[in-house]
Amino acid sequence: MDDRGHDVAPAVETTADEIAAMEIRGAATIADAAAEALAIQAERSDADRPDAFERQLRAAAKTLYETRPTAVSLPNALRYVLAGMDGETVAELRASIVDRAEEFRRDLDRAQSKLGSVGANRLRDGDVVMTHCHSTDALACLEAAVEDGTEIEAIVKETRPRLQGHITAGQLREWGVPVTVIVDGAARRYLDRADHVLVGADSIAADGSVINKIGTSGLAVLARERGVPVTVAAQTIKLHPDTMTGHTVEIERRDEREVLDEEARAAITDGVDGTDDGLTAENPAFDVTPPRYVDAIVTEHGQFPPETIVTLMRELFGETVDEPWERSEITG
Ligand code: RI2
Numbered sequence: 001m002d003d004r005g006h007d008v009a010p011a012v013e014t015t016a017d018e019i020a021a022m023e024i025r026g027a028a029t030i031a032d033a034a035a036e037a038l039a040i041q042a043e044r045s046d047a048d049r050p051d052a053f054e055r056q057l058r059a060a061a062k063t064l065y066e067t068r069p070t071a072v073s074l075p076n077a078l079r080y081v082l083a084g085m086d087g088e089t090v091a092e093l094r095a096s097i098v099d100r101a102e103e104f105r106r107d108l109d110r111a112q113s114k115l116g117s118v119g120a121n122r123l124r125d126g127d128v129v130m131t132h133c134h135s136t137d138a139l140a141c142l143e144a145a146v147e148d149g150t151e152i153e154a155i156v157k158e159t160r161p162r163l164q165g166h167i168t169a170g171q172l173r174e175w176g177v178p179v180t181v182i183v184d185g186a187a188r189r190y191l192d193r194a195d196h197v198l199v200g201a202d203s204i205a206a207d208g209s210v211i212n213k214i215g216t217s218g219l220a221v222l223a224r225e226r227g228v229p230v231t232v233a234a235q236t237i238k239l240h241p242d243t244m245t246g247h248t249v250e251i252e253r254r255d256e257r258e259v260l261d262e263e264a265r266a267a268i269t270d271g272v273d274g275t276d277d278g279l280t281a282e283n284p285a286f287d288v289t290p291p292r293y294v295d296a297i298v299t300e301h302g303q304f305p306p307e308t309i310v311t312l313m314r315e316l317f318g319e320t321v322d323e324p325w326e327r328s329e330i331t332g
Contacts (some may be wrong), residue, residue: 002032002250002252003200007045007046007047007056007059007061007145008041008056008059008060008063008300009040009044009045009078010065011037011040011041011044011275012037012038012040012041012060012064013063014036015033015034015036015040015064015182015261016063016064016067018033019033019034019064019067019074020067020068020207021069022162023054025072025164026134026135026136026200027072027074027135027137027173027200027201027202027203027237027238028108028112028136028137028235028237029136030068030071030073030077030220031071031073031074031076031077031104031237032077032105032108034064034077034078034081034243035077035078035080035081035101035104035105035108036101036105037060037064038057038060038061038064038078038081038082038097038101039081039098039102040054041057041060041097041296042057042093042094042097042098042101043094045057045090045094045099046074047090048090049090049108050087050088050089050090050093053090053093053094053133054085054093054206055156057082057085057093057097058082058324058325058326058327059325061078061081061082061324061325062325062326064078065078065323065325067154068252068312069250069251069252070202070203070211070249070250070251070252070285070286071202071203071238072202072203072237072238072239072240072241072242072249073202073237076237076239076241076324077104077217078324079321079322079323079324080100080104081097081100081101081104082097082319082325083100084096084097084100084103085097085100086285089127093269097251097324101222102223108235108237109299110300111235111236111237111299112136112137112140112235112300113140113144113201115140115141115233115235115298115299115300116137116140116141116144116233117144117145118141118211118299118300118302118303119138119140119141119142119144119145119198119233119298119303120139120141120142120145120147120148120233122128122196122231122296122298123141123142123145123150123152123196124150124195125150125151126151126152127150127153127195127196128152128153128154128155128193128194128195128196128318129142129152129153129154129155129194129195129196129197129198130154130155130156130157130187130190130191130194130196130197130198130219130228131155131156131157131165131168131197131198131199132157132159132165132197132212132213132215132219133153133157133159133165133168133199133200133212133213133215133216134159134165134168134279135162135168135199135200135201135212136200136232136299137200137201137233137234137235137238138168138198138199138200138233139168139171139172140233141198141231141233141298142154142172142175142177142198142297143175146175146176147176147226150156152177153177153179153180154168154172154177154178154179154180155179155182155190155193155194156168156169156172156179156180156181156182157182157183157184157187157215157219158181158182158183158184159184159213159215160184160215161257161258161259162258162327164213165181166181169181184215187218187219187222188222188225188226191222191223191226191228192226194223194226194228195227195228195229196228196229196230196231197219197220197223197228197230197231197314198231198233199212199213199216199219199230199231199232199233200212200213200232200233200234201232201233201234201238201297202286203238203239203240203243203249204232204234204238204239204240204297204306204309204313205240205248205249205288206243206244206309206310206313207243207291207307207310208291208294208297208305208306208307208308208309208310209290209291209306210232210234210288210289210290210291210294210297210306211240211249211251211286211287211288211289211290212232212286212287212289213285213286213287214284214285214286214287215287216278216286216287216289217287217288217289217290217293220289220293220294221293222287223293224292224293229295229296230289230293230294230295231294231295231296231297231298232289232294232296232297232298232306233298234297234298234299235300236299236300236301236312236316237312238316239312239316241313241317241318241321242321244310244313244314244317244319245319249288251284251285251286251287251288252285252286253282253283253284253285254283254284254285255283256280256281256283258280258283258284259281259282259283260279260281262293291306291307294306297309314317
């Protein structure tokens with residue numbers, strides 16, 4: 001039971017906890033896990049009436065929705081799967097959710113590989129690509145380039161505080177790509193050697209702004225100064241439809257201990273464990289890169305200048321979006 005008295009399957013709670021703790025991370029992976037969790041909820045539901053089943057599904061979606069606020073792939077995935085809930089009986093409703101989740105996950109996979117081949121077309125033999133954080137969409141471009149036989153090298157920013165750059169480095173080495181890992185502060189120096197900056201996105205706003213791991217905007221500004229093009233690899237599940245109606249994207253603030261753990265804090269304060277020692281750390285997980293610093297957004301529908309992305313957004317999402325997990329009535 002969740003705190004509103006609805007039965008949420010323990011496996012859904014586990015997925016939600018893993019997303020919140022970033023054991024499941026990365027916008028596409030989160031979307032995939034959320035769709036899978038809804039299918040599990042449907043399969044394990046003990047509801048004996050259609051209305052009870054629908055309420056359980058909405059409660060599960062809400063539990064998942066409330067884990068992390070910035071990657072729009074999460075609500076987009078939940079919305080998509082719930083929109084497919086259809087039937088007169090619990091058995092029909094269950095089958096509709098399971099099928100829809102499967103379709104969503106298949107499409108997600110396909111979109112990433114399509115996007116990868118579009119992104120790979122931007123790369124030439126001998127190119128050096130600078131990356132930030134770990135994005136499966138960005139890596140799909142590099143994987144497709146490697147598969148095409150394009151010789152590339154990577155400069156991988158480690159990406160404080162959680163060092164997701166190490167995941168990128170590991171993946172690239174598996175594919176045989178020469179990798180140089182640098183600290184985030186070294187980016188400007190190493191941009192002299194880079195031909196591209198390639199990053200992912202957690203959300204893309206209607207004006208073409210890119211919301212991605214903290215540090216992306218600074219990197220993009222430096223890249224512009226150095227004349228290095230910035231490519232954002234993002235499936236359309238990263239498009240944030242609410243921004244078409246004036247909403248902004250919430251930037252997640254994570255625990256300050258990711259920046260300054262207890263040991264580091266004690267070293268700074270000389271062990272004085274005061275509640276108000278005048279020392280705070282802040283940990284915004286994402287930042288906003290204005291469209292003027294982005295050269296292209298690469299999607300499964302091709303590449304777009306950021307300022308034109310709203311056209312695609314309108315086409316794919318329409319003008320309005322709702323939050324079905326907040327609905328109390330039954331749609332039948
Ligand atoms: P894919 C990550 O956020 C990074 O910001 C990365 O660029 C983005 O998700 C997209 O990842 P976090 O979950 O969907 O590490 O391209 O905070 O895998």
